Amino acid sequence: MFSKFLSIDQEKQDRILNAALKEFANKGFQKASTNEIVKEAGISKGLLFHYFNNKKDLFVFLYNHFIDLMIRDIHTKVNWEEKDIFLRYRQIAALKFELFNQYPEMFNFIKTVYKEDSPEVKGAIDQKSKELLENGYKDLFGDVDLSKFKENLDVEKTVNIIFWAMEGFAYRQQDKALSVDFNQDYLDEVLREMDAYCDILRKSFYK
8 A cells, every 4th residue: 555655765765754653743634734744754745745645644654654664673572582581671772772772753753643533533543552452462472481479479560560661661761862962872872771770689589
């Protein structure tokens, strides 16, 4: 359906994607302006609608595209032989930040999507979100080594605590990264801070 857009060169794709991400992240679906998107991307409005039939198609494409892109990167680049939940999560976090470096507004857009209540796009969003909830955790962490946890713990609830802590840390860092120079030194600093939190959680929950 979007083969015309996906066939153009990567630099032009990224300009359009980043412009659309920024506009939707800042204003939501209803208030976002395709005029602002094409102005930011440096293309004509006719060309935008050559790739996407309308604003709804563009919005839904963005959500599906970036969720799928993130999952594809995780599945192809993570070392699945590593069964420690904290080290597995560290790999996934590093991949997410690589994507953030390429698409700075991606995570702000995704956060905005979860709050979107426009009936025009809510059905498509809810369907994709349901797929993620049903399959996401199992795919990423279903094979971690649970024998490392202390025997008196409710492992399912403990894993949820780890997940919530790491996601909260990631969102805080993503907001911060928008106002700093994102480079390898910054990423190394973020991962060192993440390691410190993981050490606290590891000492609390592991044998």
